[in-house]
Amino acid sequence: MNTSPLLNSLLVLLQFVIVSLTYDHREEEMDKRRTSNVCRSSSECPQNSLCEPRGGGVEFTEGQCVCRSGYFMKASGKKRECIMIADYGELCFMNEQCEFRLGKESFCNNRQCACKPKAHYVVTENACFNNSKIGEYCRLTSNCVVEKTTCQHGQCRCHFGYHANMDKSSCLKNIYLNEKCYADEECVVEHSSCQDNECKCKASHVQASQEAECLPLATSLYQPCQQDSQCSSIPNSYCGENSTCICQRDHHDINAVRIIKNSTPEDEIVTFEISFNFFQRCWSSVRLNGICESDENCVIAHSSCINKRCTCDEGFHETRDKFCSNATTVQISSLLLLLSSIALVFTSLRLL
Ligand SMILES: *[C@@H]1O[C@H](CO)[C@@H](O)[C@H](O)[C@H]1NC(C)=O
Ligand SMILES: *[C@@H]1O[C@H](CO)[C@@H](O)[C@H](O)[C@H]1NC(C)=O
Ligand SMILES: *[C@@H]1O[C@H](CO)[C@@H](O)[C@H](O)[C@H]1NC(C)=O
Numbered sequence: 001m002n003t004s005p006l007l008n009s010l011l012v013l014l015q016f017v018i019v020s021l022t023y024d025h026r027e028e029e030m031d032k033r034r035t036s037n038v039c040r041s042s043s044e045c046p047q048n049s050l051c052e053p054r055g056g057g058v059e060f061t062e063g064q065c066v067c068r069s070g071y072f073m074k075a076s077g078k079k080r081e082c083i084m085i086a087d088y089g090e091l092c093f094m095n096e097q098c099e100f101r102l103g104k105e106s107f108c109n110n111r112q113c114a115c116k117p118k119a120h121y122v123v124t125e126n127a128c129f130n131n132s133k134i135g136e137y138c139r140l141t142s143n144c145v146v147e148k149t150t151c152q153h154g155q156c157r158c159h160f161g162y163h164a165n166m167d168k169s170s171c172l173k174n175i176y177l178n179e180k181c182y183a184d185e186e187c188v189v190e191h192s193s194c195q196d197n198e199c200k201c202k203a204s205h206v207q208a209s210q211e212a213e214c215l216p217l218a219t220s221l222y223q224p225c226q227q228d229s230q231c232s233s234i235p236n237s238y239c240g241e242n243s244t245c246i247c248q249r250d251h252h253d254i255n256a257v258r259i260i261k262n263s264t265p266e267d268e269i270v271t272f273e274i275s276f277n278f279f280q281r282c283w284s285s286v287r288l289n290g291i292c293e294s295d296e297n298c299v300i301a302h303s304s305c306i307n308k309r310c311t312c313d314e315g316f317h318e319t320r321d322k323f324c325s326n327a328t329t330v331q332i333s334s335l336l337l338l339l340s341s342i343a344l345v346f347t348s349l350r351l352l
């Protein structure tokens with residue numbers, strides 16, 4: 001298979017970068033081993049150092065003392081010493097021995113290289129790193145001590161598909177609705193918990209039919225909703241007008257304005273007055289002479305439940321179009337009363 005020239009040049013570039021990185025690292029360590037002592041032979045150099053020719057020329061006239069591999073140069077005043085580098089757990093007598101490879105968060109503890117109290121050792125890096133828990137500042141992923149965490153945007157965060165538990169001491173796999181679980185804190189959907197080993201919406205919520213979320217259960221009428229199941233705690237209600245829980249068409253709430261004469265079927269819904277008390281129940285709407293259980297069932301104005309039937313209240317009578325009225329009766333009766341009084345007066349006059 002032919003590789004493209006672009007890919008080839010990229011590979012060459014990558015190789016170059018890798019080589020220069022390794023070179024830099026070795027150079028750096030080499031620098032720390034140079035004592036800058038001028039020498040002609042190794043016998044002139046401090047202990048554990050060798051005389052290295054300068055400039056790499058053939059003629060070896062003057063060189064520089066360089067600590068042996070595994071040693072570093074430590075200057076104190078004019079004195080230059082080559083001291084053994086110590087790795088994690090190895091014997092030491094000064095902090096610098098440990099710090100050389102293990103970094104600034106290491107120290108010589110009881111003659112053994114260890115990490116500082118708030119740091120930990122990372123084998124793959126062969127160095128000590130400050131401890132960072134979930135949500136704490138980090139510079140590198142090596143700082144993050146909790147399993148399945150990486151340093152993202154300067155903070156230790158759980159891997160994709162995981163989330164922190166309550167006390168942020170571990171990362172838990174994200175469990176969605178209707179998936180198997182062992183503890184509440186595994187369930188990631190808001191308002192869900194682990195019930196019978198499955199993540200389910202809490203009692204105060206219902207699962208959305210379309211999306212994987214828990215919607216709040218309405219506790220009274222006219223509370224906001226997106227779907228009918230949210231209104232299920234109020235019997236005979238549904239998610240209707242204005243995305244609120246409202247009574248079904250043949251039902252009404254206790255504060256509904258009673259239906260009066262000349263109101264159209266549309267009015268019956270609209271005229272249901274909205275007040276914010278006692279919206280816990282939808283009552284079955286019963287018109288005159290219909291079977292009722294309580295006064296609240298009777299929707300016709302000035303009617304009540306008497307002997308299990310919606311009947312006009314005292315002082316009101318049923319009109320031909322099935323409403324309760326006092327006005328006409330009173331007018332007619334007073335007119336009749338007036339007429340009969342007049343008649344009575346006339347009769348009396350005649351009798352006289
Ligand atoms: C590690 O922690 C110490 C003390 O909390 C702090 O002084 C030092 O700067 C930290 N090192 C890094 C690399 O963040
Ligand atoms: C719906 O909202 C409109 C406008 O805010 C309001 O007039 C109407 O009464 C509301 N209907 C119900 C049933 O809440
Ligand atoms: C008829 O009933 C209405 C409503 O209760 C009341 O306001 C009115 O005074 C009553 N009329 C008569 C004549 O009793």
